[in-house]
Amino acid sequence: MSTAARSLILFAQGTHTGQADSEEKLMEDAITPEFRPLYSQIKALLIKRLAAREWRPGDALPSEAALAQEYGVSQGTLRKALNALEAERLVERRQGKGTFVAKHSAARSLFQFFHLVGEGGERQLPESRALNCRGGIATRGEREALALEAGAAVTRIQRVRHLDGQPVISESISVPSALFPGLRERAPEEVPNTLYELYESRYGVIVVRAQERLRAVAAGEREAALLGVAGGTPLLEVDRIALNIEKRPVEWRVSRCHTAHHFYLTDLD
Amino acid sequence: MSTAARSLILFAQGTHTGQADSEEKLMEDAITPEFRPLYSQIKALLIKRLAAREWRPGDALPSEAALAQEYGVSQGTLRKALNALEAERLVERRQGKGTFVAKHSAARSLFQFFHLVGEGGERQLPESRALNCRGGIATRGEREALALEAGAAVTRIQRVRHLDGQPVISESISVPSALFPGLRERAPEEVPNTLYELYESRYGVIVVRAQERLRAVAAGEREAALLGVAGGTPLLEVDRIALNIEKRPVEWRVSRCHTAHHFYLTDLD
């Protein structure tokens, strides 16, 4: 099945041993060369298949040899595409086992998405207590963050997250209800700690990257009470937009963190 | 000259066509295989030469072919090492030109090291006004941040940085005086905006990566005055340790940022 969508463009390429010809002369005067490496085209094709959920998180992809034959390229070229996908954390590769669609886990949440660490740098996932989970109509801010039309339905979750038993984060989450049918009916107790695992396993929404905007704000009375601090205490506000494999926003999350005993840690490299 | 420090360990490798033999039977029962890919060994050797300043920032390295011959490996293997160095931003490669030792520039400072952006996401390097530049003895904090012995000399710079003409960042910088001889004698007016360019061109200290710890703090009276805000205003504190090519700390910098009109922007991927 799936006989390799074959429209690979081999621009002025050397050793194409017999396949993917038929488009050589059609750009006599192509002002823009439009050269695109084969491995890059293969990569895009594989992303398309991943986005179409041809393979699910945790599944094994076909072997390098099989995919190379399917696309009519050498194993080396195909490997380059797969390695690029691994670098973007879309797949995981293990020698002797195979190539697997990346799956969310507590460890991944901890290292890729959760950056608050203790004074000594210890990483630890917080425990969460959801306060509520409701549906509503997208505000202007939600429409902008999630690229929604006016009137779109959103589901909102509010929760407090604890580290070492102490409340440290007050979090407001908004997602498009269309992507997560039924989520709004969940009771707060039924909202798990690592939401991205839920998004993935229950709704097929794979969060692969995010962008965060940080600023310092003064605690309002509500957050202050939730976090057990005085009103006006400086808090670290983390405004995150999470993107799926197609780079579309799927979640907007604003966290306000009490940073008396924790840091937001990030590497510049 | 420099006839390729040849002690590459070729463990159970296949097609070694005649070079780098002589160490085949000496690990009959090596419990730990200690396998290390050739390209990784080459990479380490190149890093050593870069750290030794055999080539200076902006210089061209020898061509792939030349280096491959020097180390007695194939061009493909050598390329893998160079590509890894490029991924770590130690070198820059340009088709048709060559491979060059990475050089600090305003652009690099802006994208790799400066993360404060305007509301719309515009990136812009701030202008700096140094308040003072003095020598002193390392405090406990400086010793920990910079891995210094008790009694070590440090040079401290304090400055205020402006965006769109408004003071936004109050910054305290400490560096080991031993690494930057003469820096402490600079008049504040002689302290340039992009310090890492100065470190590199004047002192041969190449900052290649950094780690930042962020938290929210209340403005003290001093910062408040410098930034033109009320005392107690929440500020984003950015605590940075900058590392050189050998991963040793070379600068400690604490910035306090007024984030009413700017964000700290970071990507999670």
Place this chain on the structure above:
DNA sequence: GAGTGGTCTAGACCACGGG
């Protein structure tokens, strides 16, 4: 032992930059 990804090689040709 079979199958997977990982490393290494050798060689061909292409895209790019600058004489």
Place this chain on the structure above:
DNA sequence: CCGTGGTCTAGACCACTCT
């Protein structure tokens, strides 16, 4: 024109995993 890095191929062997 030549020299550079970039792409692609083909094939060999190695390391790892599981049966």
